[in-house]
Amino acid sequence: MMDRIAQVFKQGSAYLGYLTAGHQGLETSLRAACALIAGGVNMLEIGVPFSDPTADGPVIQLAMQDALQRGTTLQHCLTLATELRQLYPHLPLILFSYYNPILKALPKTFLSHAKQAGFDATLIVDLPIEEALPLITLNKQAGLATIFVVTPDTTNTRFAIINQYAQGFIYYACRRGTTGVKNDLPEDFQTRISELKLTSRLPVVAGFGIASQIVAQQVLTYAEGFVVGSKFVTAIEQKLTAAELTNLARSLLPNY
Amino acid sequence: MLNKTTKRYGEFGGQFAPEILMNALQNLETAIESLVNSSDFQQELSFLLQHYAGRPTALTEVKNFSRAIKGPRIFLKREDLLHTGAHKINNAIGQCLLAKKMGKSRVIAETGAGQHGLATATACAYLGLTAEIYMGTVDIKRQRPNVEKMQLLGAKVHAVDTGAKTLKDAVNEALRDWSANYNTTHYCLGSALGPYPFPQLVAKFQAIIGQEVKQQLLTLTQQLPQAVIACVGGGSNAIGIFQAFLDDPVQLIGIEAGGHGNQLGEHAARFLSGSPGVLHGCYTYLLQTEAGQIASTASISAGLDYPAVGPQHAYLHKNQRAYYTAVSDTEALTAFKLLSRTEGIIPALESSHALAYCMTIAHQFHPNDCLLINLSGRGDKDLPELLAKGLLS
Numbered sequence: 243m244m245d246r247i248a249q250v251f252k253q254g255s256a257y258l259g260y261l262t263a264g265h266q267g268l269e270t271s272l273r274a275a276c277a278l279i280a281g282g283v284n285m286l287e288i289g290v291p292f293s294d295p296t297a298d299g300p301v302i303q304l305a306m307q308d309a310l311q312r313g314t315t316l317q318h319c320l321t322l323a324t325e326l327r328q329l330y331p332h333l334p335l336i337l338f339s340y341y342n343p344i345l346k347a348l349p350k351t352f353l354s355h356a357k358q359a360g361f362d363a364t365l366i367v368d369l370p371i372e373e374a375l376p377l378i379t380l381n382k383q384a385g386l387a388t389i390f391v392v393t394p395d396t397t398n399t400r401f402a403i404i405n406q407y408a409q410g411f412i413y414y415a416c417r418r419g420t421t422g423v424k425n426d427l428p429e430d431f432q433t434r435i436s437e438l439k440l441t442s443r444l445p446v447v448a449g450f451g452i453a454s455q456i457v458a459q460q461v462l463t464y465a466e467g468f469v470v471g472s473k474f475v476t477a478i479e480q481k482l483t484a485a486e487l488t489n490l491a492r493s494l495l496p497n498y
Numbered sequence: 499m500l501n502k503t504t505k506r507y508g509e510f511g512g513q514f515a516p517e518i519l520m521n522a523l524q525n526l527e528t529a530i531e532s533l534v535n536s537s538d539f540q541q542e543l544s545f546l547l548q549h550y551a552g553r554p555t556a557l558t559e560v561k562n563f564s565r566a567i568k569g570p571r572i573f574l575k576r577e578d579l580l581h582t583g584a585h586k587i588n589n590a591i592g593q594c595l596l597a598k599k600m601g602k603s604r605v606i607a608e609t610g611a612g613q614h615g616l617a618t619a620t621a622c623a624y625l626g627l628t629a630e631i632y633m634g635t636v637d638i639k640r641q642r643p644n645v646e647k648m649q650l651l652g653a654k655v656h657a658v659d660t661g662a663k664t665l666k667d668a669v670n671e672a673l674r675d676w677s678a679n680y681n682t683t684h685y686c687l688g689s690a691l692g693p694y695p696f697p698q699l700v701a702k703f704q705a706i707i708g709q710e711v712k713q714q715l716l717t718l719t720q721q722l723p724q725a726v727i728a729c730v731g732g733g734s735n736a737i738g739i740f741q742a743f744l745d746d747p748v749q750l751i752g753i754e755a756g757g758h759g760n761q762l763g764e765h766a767a768r769f770l771s772g773s774p775g776v777l778h779g780c781y782t783y784l785l786q787t788e789a790g791q792i793a794s795t796a797s798i799s800a801g802l803d804y805p806a807v808g809p810q811h812a813y814l815h816k817n818q819r820a821y822y823t824a825v826s827d828t829e830a831l832t833a834f835k836l837l838s839r840t841e842g843i844i845p846a847l848e849s850s851h852a853l854a855y856c857m858t859i860a861h862q863f864h865p866n867d868c869l870l871i872n873l874s875g876r877g878d879k880d881l882p883e884l885l886a887k888g889l890l891s
Contacts, residue, residue: 293791294666294777296673297516303660315789341514342776346790368514368776372505395521418518419678 246334246362247387247410250284251445256411256467257458257495258447259283259474260338262291262305263322264314266478272325277484278474279330281491286326287365287469290319290339297340297367299422301472305479316347320359327360334362336389336410341369349377353384363387363410371404378407391415394434398441405443412442414465415450423472424451427460435464459496470494499744499813505694506781508816511809514776515693519673522680525600527695533599534592534702546591550624551581553588553706557714562840563853569860570867573723574843575711575739577874582617584846584875585707585735586688590617592703594625597684604628604683608672610637610665610731611801611848612644613875614688619653629653632671634663637800640883662794665731665804669778689732690808693779697809701737707872708742715870723870724863725749729851730822731766731801733808735874740820749821752811753851755797756824762787766795767824768807769815777805782812798827799847801875829854831889834877846875 250256259278263271275286291309295302323335337356344352344366356364363386369377371390381388387409392401394417404412414435417428431448438446448461449469461468470491477490499507506512515523533539547553556576564572577585590607597605605627609615615631622629631648635657638645648655661667669692676685690700715723726743728736730752740750757765768783775784777792785793785805797803814820833853838844845853852871863869884890 293661294670296670296778297518297677299674307660310791340776342784342786342792343790345775346786346788367516368779370513370515370517370520372520373512373514391517393518393521396517397521400520415518418680420674 246332247285249332250334251411251466255462256285256445256447257283258285258287258449258467258469259491260287260289260469260471261474261478262289262302262309263319264291264309264312265305265475266308266481267312268314268318268322270478271322273484274478274487275326276329277487278491279333281488282495283491285334285336287336287338287471288319288322290316290337290343292340292343295340297420299420299472301423301475301479302421305475316343316352320355323356323359323361335360337361337364339364339366341366349380353380353386357384357386361386363389365389365391365413367391371400371407374407389413392438394418394428394430401438401441405441408444411445411447411467412438413469414438414446414448416448417450421450421472423453423476425454427457432464439464455494455496458494462496499810500698507810507813510780510782510812511694511697512781513693513779514781515779516677518677519680519693522676523693523695529596529600530695530699534596539595539599543592543595546595547588547706551587551591552579554710555579557711557718560837560841563837564860566836566840567857567860569856570863570865570869571719572856572869572871573715574871574873575707577707577735577872578843578845578849578876582613582620583878584613584617585704585738586614586617587620588706588738589688589700589703589734590614590621590686593684593686593699594618594621594627597686598625598627600684602682602684604630604679605686606630606632606672606675606683607686607688608632608665608668609688610668610803611799611846612637612641612648612879613801615648615653615655616644618686619648619651622653623651630656632656632658632668632675634658634665634667636663637665641800641879642882644879664795664800666792673778689734690737690810691732691778691780691782691806697780700734701741701810704734704738705741707735707738708740711739711870712742715868719868721868722746722748723868725751726870726872727751727753727852727856728872729753729802729848729874730807730811731804731848733811735872737808737810739872740814744819750814750819751855752820752822753855754822754824755799755802755851756826757796758827762793764796765824766797766803766805768805769822770824774812780809782809783807783815798830799851801846801848802851823855825851825854833857835890843873844877845873846877847880849874
């Protein structure tokens with residue numbers, strides 16, 4: 243079967259857009275995803291709302307709270323993926339989640355449903371490599387890739403282990419703290435990402451705070467892709483129209 | 499009981515933390531091995547606990563209280579007599595001393611009742627560290643005296659206005675702060691929960707309660723207690739006293755907050771209706787919805803008002819080595835008043851839960867039997883809110 247993620251890197255760089263499923267309603271999520279894709283986003287990270295998102299900053303916290311207040315469930319996230327998959331047969335869909343909602347849904351069952359819905363991979367933010375082996379096995383059985391985050395402080399020893407198990411790409415969260423919009427890249431960006439790329443089996447995609455075309459351009463000098471999250475979530479919160487979202491996504495696209 | 503390879507107590511515990519915190523957690527593990535376990539550290543800690551915090555604490559037999567409830571001999575371990583008014587100082591001094599030796603200049607902490615925040619602010623003032631405390635706005639309102647004390651001690655108190663605005667949300671914010679600042683900052687977690695090695699670290703610093711009281715009780719009565727009773731929020735005072743009796747023929751009883759009803763959201767009794775899941779870095783019993791969202795909790799006692807329980811308690815529950823049950827807000831309040839009137843001791847609302855359960859089972863024992871209750875804190879902090887609500891008349 244075609245590996246959608248590998249295909250993106252084969253054709254060029256990854257432009258990964260994040261949104262929280264159900265933020266401003268599920269229909270908004272679908273329309274926003276389509277708008278971002280029209281603007282150049284070529285991989286989509288769909289966030290499962292969670293009551294206690296400790297790795298996220300205020301923007302995504304509010305989006306998750308909003309989605310939960312509207313009654314968004316894991317099942318709705320699958321529905322969203324099913325709809326997107328029908329529209330975009332080749333676009334990689336990544337399920338971003340905290341572990342507990344998945345644990346409660348019984349991982350084995352849920353992951354095979356996620357695959358059927360059209361997801362390609364999972365990124366479980368509070369499941370470090372030490373705790374992830376059972377999930378990796380289940381993901382393999384379901385046919386999903388397991389994506390891991392690496393940070394500026396991930397030691398070489400840890401990266402060696404992560405590198406052994408990770409699939410799809412390496413998500414380089416390029417700064418400490420939580421998600422949120424920033425204006426520049428941290429000083430150690432070039433050094434760290436060059437170190438990672440020396441040993442990484444997989445393409446490296448950088449995220450955390452990337453919110454302008456200049457920064458995205460800088461990232462692509464070193465990495466195979468970049469992630470835009472909070473910037474898009476803010477735009478969805480501000481109820482930008484589909485055309486405006488497309489323009490926003492396009493305005494961040496390097497070399498446009 | 500702790501498996502250091504899996505970082506778990508049985509199946510419970512673990513290290514369910516974002517990658518950004520893994521380095522910080524592993525540095526903390528190393529520091530525990532090299533610093534906390536050294537004899538120099540233990541001597542310094544022991545000196546501070548004796549000359550600053552006020553250890554050993556008394557063991558008081560409460561004959562009037564016992565007579566009032568037709569009970570056996572009842573002994574209180576008086577952690578309420580410690581500096582700052584609760585057992586929390588045992589852990590705060592230990593962790594802040596460790597932070598200093600690790601070269602951290604800033605300490606953050608979450609707090610519910612304010613006792614852990616106060617203890618951390620106190621230890622930081624004494625050790626010359628900067629303290630910043632996260633506290634839910636609901637708790638700030640109901641535990642006002644502790645907020646004012648923390649500020650007087652030079653700590654910055656961050657009001658957390660997200661979620662239910664209580665302890666869980668304060669932990670969320672403290673974790674976010676730590677993710678950004680762990681190079682300079684130690685997160686002084688206040689209960690025996692969170693990602694490994696916190697449950698082990700906090701239990702280690704609270705173990706002194708059980709060690710002391712076992713000797714005191716044997717000296718006084720030449721017998722072991724029939725039961726040891728402690729309230730359980732995260733469970734640090736309970737694990738502190740239970741540890742010494744794990745291998746003895748002694749009942750261990752943990753009391754959770756029964757709040758004002760049995761429905762999800764009306765209490766904080768994790769073992770009553772909770773199920774295992776992952777919150778704040780560990781796999782343990784949680785109050786959660788069918789969709790795996792963390793439920794809101796309710797209790798008259800801010801310190802017990804938390805949806806997860808320490809992983810070692812989850813293990814003791816599953817293995818049936820300890821028994822966990824809950825008492826209601828009303829029962830806790832009755833015990834609060836009774837101990838105050840009969841003994842001249844005003845207990846914290848948290849500890850009042852353990853007293854309240856003792857009242858329900860006291861008649862089952864022989865008059866010469868001994869019950870041991872951990873009086874984890876004093877109730878001064880609760881008075882303004884209870885008076886304002888007219889609950890003491």
